[in-house]
Amino acid sequence: MRIWDIILPEDKFFLETFREISGKIVLASTQLNELTSFLDKPKGLICQKIHKLEHESDELVRKIFARLEVSLITPLELDEINRLAKSLDDVMDIIDWVAHQICNYQLTGTYPHLNTFAELISISVTEIQEGVGLLGSWEEADEIKKSCKNINHVYNRSRDLLSSAVTELFSMQDPILLIKLKDIYENLEEVLQECNDVGHVLNEIVIRHT
Known part of the structure; x- marks a missing residue:
């Protein structure tokens, strides 16, 4: 251990909190998967769970920004912490929003594209x-970069999925349902776009630190 680390130890709060936020995003995604898989079942409780996770994540982001004002030594640069916090928050926000849409539109039936997006x-x-879990362990830089590449690959798949899903919609007879599904599909694709933005942030952090 360096003498500098003893005098001014690095504040581990940020990496731990980023891991906690990413864990909540995974839980929200699991709930979204259940929501899209069982549209004929009551949706309210699932949407409440996702919204609760979004509130908890917001509070963690708030704590990150508050901690930045008092921390002397941080494991990442200040701009990196800001960008990563915001990008993770954006992912959670759009998951919460699309779940809210699905609940409000009261969709029933089976829509394979919804399941694929989820x-x-x-x-x-x-x-x-x-990727977030490996931040700070710079000897694992290649693994973080691999996660970033996988995120980008999934995002590219989602763009093709959106195109085919929207194309199929225009064969539907119900114009109201068409509008609802198109709105939901576009927001599900936006979730993956926000995930891709997180991947970009992670990749840039790794490049800077290795």
């Missing part, structure tokens, strides 16, 4: 959790 989101946020 599965891609689960893959992407799991990669985020793995």
